[in-house]
Amino acid sequence: MFVPCDRGGDSASSDFKGSTLLVPAVSVGNVGQLAADLVISTFDMTKVGYFYTDCLVPMVGNNPYATAEENSMELSINAEVYSLPSKKLVVLQIRSPFIKNKYRPFCQTLLSWVKSSKCARVVLLSSSHAYQRDDEQLLGTPLRYLLTPDLEKAVGGLMQELNWKEMEKVAAYPGINDTEKVLHIPGGGITKLLFTESCSKGIQMAVLLKFCSEGDNIPDAFALVNYLNEWLQLIKSEVNTSSQWKIPSSWRLLFGNGLPPALF
């Protein structure tokens, strides 16, 4: 459930009507979450609430977007909501994996919150195993999109203009029957479930995903935010957009501590 930070005061900070909601899927390489971190960090988004749930593994830490001593002491939990009213942008950041068998209840809770908060549309940032690509997918762009029917009506044309590639369906029974096609997003976590549920619930959702493998996924995160930016134009894209995304301070030491000097 969504719990606002500011209980008293005005509820303007948690009024998401008409906003674009960015949600990362916990997926291969954590690319969606890294991309969400970049958006929150670059625009210095304000934390407006928590997504309190028993479906995610608990974790806490100090402010991952701290820029100075003064703002480094605010506690962060595993699922938090950030807002940028000037761009009508809301981000739900998810920082830990699902507890076993809890991903379905989480999807239900998330989608019912999406409906009740009256967000205009949801953009799900995700990724899929690069090694599962077929011969055609190995060539060209590793970025894909999906739109629910309700959003297709609104922005389908724009995707054509941007020359984006829609996520291909694969044969349900490869080698046996190639006519029946299904959506298959290996390594995408709850992406497929959220997407199919959104289709049936009339939610305007777009899925933006990148094919990648586990490893140093920072470049993948940059690729995904730049992809998102082609559509939403959060940063003006005349100049080199990659250099304009701000890496959060918590991205330090991703690959371990320093080495003991005695090793050499």
Place this chain on the structure above:
Amino acid sequence: MATFFGEVVVAPSRAGVDDEESAEEACEETPEDREIRRELKKKREIDVLWTLKSGASSEGSAGEAFVCSKFIIAMGHNAAAFLSSFILDSVCWEVVGVVKLWNEWCRTSNTTNVLPTDSFCLFYRLISDPTVFLCQCSCYVAEDQQFQWLEKVFGCMRKEGLQVTILSTCPVADYKTQESTLTLPSPFLKALKTKEFKEQVCCPLLEQPNIVRDLPAAVLSYCQVWQIPAVLYQCYTDVIKLDTVTIEAFKPLLSSKILKSLVKDVSESTKILKKLLTTNETHNNIYI
């Protein structure tokens, strides 16, 4: 996935959901499977048994909520032993509750006569001030049980005027720092506090990119969301078993506002610490 050397390995997916498998499982689940799942879920349920003033035991949810001004929770053997050595005694404190749980790593029972190396979760109340509660949780509370623990324990407490202190330990190898952890003088304390906690902390705050997990994280998250002042003191140590050096690393807390008034006699503490050491050795064998 293929590695650089050309071998194909099965990489664990951070996605956490083998979606295709789970979908198939859901379709193929027989009534027997569902029954087994239900039984397992029941077996993993946590029971919080409170002993009321009259001495009768009751389930946590029945009856009125306790008024609680201070709740001190020690998680893990060393933190629990710290409280046993420096705070708890049988004269000033009474046992008021116990948690019964089972998971793959441990099982607790409702006995209150426990050794420092046992798995147990007990609640105590200060006799002279029944709003002060203390918990020693020396058992592993699994991921899927943490939320239950929270709801069943905090569900019995009135939140107004409540302040929570959590003591916990974790391996120093988990500490992320620019230097190597080999050169760090461990054990050392780091703190995390909720927005509402306005008092002085007894040690430096835990810097990013370090995080805290498991039950301490669950309790602190709960307090942050529901605006309860709370502080977590995490001791980073390189000893996994009961160890007096690790226990003594918590000593700076004895001068904190919350614990200052609860500290017992120093000579008592030294005696208990010595006893702990011998108890520990009895349980040692040739394997470290």
